[in-house]
Amino acid sequence: MKRCNRCGCFFIGTEEVCANCIPNDNNDKAKLSDYCSTNTVLSFEDMIDKTGVSPANLSRYLSMNEFLQYSKKVKKENDIGF
Numbered sequence: 561m562k563r564c565n566r567c568g569c570f571f572i573g574t575e576e577v578c579a580n581c582i583p584n585d586n587n588d589k590a591k592l593s594d595y596c597s598t599n600t601v602l603s604f605e606d607m608i609d610k611t612g613v614s615p616a617n618l619s620r621y622l623s624m625n626e627f628l629q630y631s632k633k634v635k636k637e638n639d640i641g642f
């Protein structure tokens with residue numbers, strides 16, 4: 561059993577979120593990826609503001625391989641760790 565990172569429910573699977581939350585998760589990731597690719601300066605607060613993604617989810621996405629290049633940039637520019 562795993563616990564969904566978005567809604568907190570328990571589910572069986574290998575994903576970080578349950579089947580109900582996968583579409584929302586993908587939607588958030590698309591918004592984040594869009595923000596990261598169109599902004600030269602990446603501010604963590606701005607990211608939350610512009611994408612509407614929650615700080616917890618944002619930290620989770622930034623720890624994923626697909627956002628590695630952006631998370632390095634955010635860490636450097638915001639001097640924060642996840």
Ligand SMILES: [Zn+2]
Pocket residue numbers: 564565566567568569577578579580581
């Ligand atoms: Zn869920």
